[in-house]
Amino acid sequence: GAVVSQHPSRVICKSGTSVKIECRSLDFQATTMFWYRQFPKKSLMLMATSNEGSKATYEQGVEKDKFLINHASLTLSTLTVTSAHPEDSSFYICSASRGLNQPQHFGDGTRLSIL
Amino acid sequence: KQEVTQIPAALSVPEGENLVLNCSFTDSAIYNLQWFRQDPGKGLTSLLLIQSSQREQTSGRLNASLDKSSGRSTLYIAASQPGDSATYLCAVYLNFNKFYFGSGTKLNVKP
Numbered sequence: 001g002a003v004v005s006q007h008p009s010r011v012i013c014k015s016g017t018s019v020k021i022e023c024r025s026l027d028f029q030a031t032t033m034f035w036y037r038q039f040p041k042k043s044l045m046l047m048a049t050s051n052e053g054s055k056a057t058y059e060q061g062v063e064k065d066k067f068l069i070n071h072a073s074l075t076l077s078t079l080t081v082t083s084a085h086p087e088d089s090s091f092y093i094c095s096a097s098r099g100l101n102q103p104q105h106f107g108d109g110t111r112l113s114i115l
Numbered sequence: 116k117q118e119v120t121q122i123p124a125a126l127s128v129p130e131g132e133n134l135v136l137n138c139s140f141t142d143s144a145i146y147n148l149q150w151f152r153q154d155p156g157k158g159l160t161s162l163l164l165i166q167s168s169q170r171e172q173t174s175g176r177l178n179a180s181l182d183k184s185s186g187r188s189t190l191y192i193a194a195s196q197p198g199d200s201a202t203y204l205c206a207v208y209l210n211f212n213k214f215y216f217g218s219g220t221k222l223n224v225k226p
Contacts, residue, residue, distance in 0.1 A: 006158070034214070043119070043204070043216040044159075093158050101146055104214065108158040 002028050004096045006107030014115055015086060021079045021110045023094030030096035033077035034104060035069060038091040050077050084114045117142045119207055121217035128195055129225050136190040136220045138205035143183050150179050150190050151204045153219070159204065163190070195224045 003026040011019050023033055031052050036044040048064075050056040050071035058064045066088075068080040077096075081088055091111055095104035118141045128134055138148070147166045151159040163172045163179040165188070171180040178191040188205055202219040209215070 004158075041218070043218040044206075045216075046214060091156075095159075101208075103149075103161065103164060105161070106151075106159040109156070111156065 002105040004094065004105045004107040006094050006110055008110060009108060010111045012113045012115065013084065016083055019081045019084055019112060021092055023077045023096065023107055025075045025096040028098060029074040031074060031099045032097045033071055034095045035079050036093045038093060044093060081112065086114045088112065089114045117207060117209060117215045119205060119215050119217040121205060121220050123220055124218070125221040127223040127225065130195060130197060132195050133191070133193050134195055136203050138188040138217055140186045140207045143186050145183065145207045145209060147208045148181055148188050149206050149208065151206065153202045153204055197224050197226050200224050
């Protein structure tokens with residue numbers, strides 16, 4: 001199988017806090033990982049694509065200084081929401097792939113609530 | 116820009132019915148198309164993946180078809196069960212890791 005673990009599953013924190021979300025591929029090496037954001041009753045929107053050992057590629061309109069992505073190993077990528085505000089509250093999902101044009105395997109998502 | 120539309124947005128059916136979910140996309144230059152299931156507050160479970168050169172894929176009670184030239188895909192669910200209740204998402208995959216999702220069809224199968 002191809003298992004992707006995302007942690008934490010839920011975060012509630014105060015405005016101004018920075019929050020780190022981890023995405024791990026448990027049984028395969030993920031050269032590429034993806035971060036999505038999902039608003040209620042809306043589709044998933046790709047935020048950024050990260051390749052192991054290189055800088056992430058952000059989609060248009062996504063603030064790279066706000067959403068810091070690190071992909072330091074073949075099994076771990078992190079998304080840090082810096083100085084989070086209520087409008088950052090959302091459902092964040094990661095996925096991992098063995099490489100270009102290979103199937104993506106999704107984590108269970110992180111519900112982020114900023115008070 | 117690729118746009119993916121799913122119709123209907125919501126569907127409620129009695130148990131045992133066969134049903135069809137629709138997905139349309141505007142740019143036919145896709146690498147593949149994938150159907151996912153999403154349970155409330157959860158991530159995505161891949162159901163079926165159709166390569167651009169394929170016409171359909173089957174898994175158990177699920178059958179997905181792809182007509183790339185017309186920009187359409189359908190997901191057919193046979194003999195629906197309450198456990199099938201979830202949101203079903205279709206997503207088209209373009210080259211270079213561009214994945215575009217529809218907004219989903221929320222299915223409720225009543226016992």
